[in-house]
Amino acid sequence: MTLPPQEHLGPGDRIMVVVAHPDDAEFMCAGSVAKWTREGREAVYVIATNGNKGTPDREVDPAELAALREGEQRGACAVLGVSKVEFLRHEDGTLQNTLQLRREVARLIRVHRPSAVVTEDPTARFVGNRINHPDHRAVGDATVDAVFPSARDFHMWPELYYEEGLEPHVVDHLYVSGRGGEANVRIDVAATIELKIAALRAHASQVRNPTPEFDEFVRSMARRNAEGSPYEYAESFRYFHLGARPPSQNAPPPNTPIRA
Numbered sequence: 001m002t003l004p005p006q007e008h009l010g011p012g013d014r015i016m017v018v019v020a021h022p023d024d025a026e027f028m029c030a031g032s033v034a035k036w037t038r039e040g041r042e043a044v045y046v047i048a049t050n051g052n053k054g055t056p057d058r059e060v061d062p063a064e065l066a067a068l069r070e071g072e073q074r075g076a077c078a079v080l081g082v083s084k085v086e087f088l089r090h091e092d093g094t095l096q097n098t099l100q101l102r103r104e105v106a107r108l109i110r111v112h113r114p115s116a117v118v119t120e121d122p123t124a125r126f127v128g129n130r131i132n133h134p135d136h137r138a139v140g141d142a143t144v145d146a147v148f149p150s151a152r153d154f155h156m157w158p159e160l161y162y163e164e165g166l167e168p169h170v171v172d173h174l175y176v177s178g179r180g181g182e183a184n185v186r187i188d189v190a191a192t193i194e195l196k197i198a199a200l201r202a203h204a205s206q207v208r209n210p211t212p213e214f215d216e217f218v219r220s221m222a223r224r225n226a227e228g229s230p231y232e233y234a235e236s237f238r239y240f241h242l243g244a245r246p247p248s249q250n251a252p253p254p255n256t257p258i259r260a
């Protein structure tokens, strides 16, 4: 499958990345996030779970691991130029697409008012020959549902306006992780692939063996994403144009997947 290179974001667009675990965003989209922030855009992360089960070590205290992983996530965000991280601190491994989670994400969309939201693929039951983590699907489901229609509709949780003054908000651009195999855009991350590697290495409790082989593994994934494009390294997404404003001239018509 050949995917055309595309850029949809204008100079002032703000990006919100919503993922299940500390380190998910780094694997999924850190090269794109670093590119967008280097171009002057603001980026905010929302991390849904506390990541407190992310170790095979029985001696590790889950509460200590959660605190450690928040610190690692802040370190990765500093590398990438992400200005703020919101931790929802749900229990790792048990995330579900509840109305509560959807409300939390929709509330943060109304707080931060991003033009673009990036999240995990709720339809990805399997990724290649692996089973996708259920938290990844749950956060993708809740986020997609929050983007449309919950953040947009005043009568969803009107108390968000009456109690907190939070106006409804329309997200213009939705990027869903391309790992489920339905990608229709790629972002050129050649200039930021080393920042992606540095941000991944910030998750020291997860990347326990930060060897040159690990770095090369990250580059090889990005090289595979770039195959058939003019890019050396890329990240791929399934893209939806949702807002009223037209996307850039290279973009597809609203909600039209590209097949090439």
Ligand SMILES: [Zn+2]
Pocket (backbone or CB within 6 Å): 020, 021, 023, 024, 133, 136
């Ligand atoms: Zn994860």
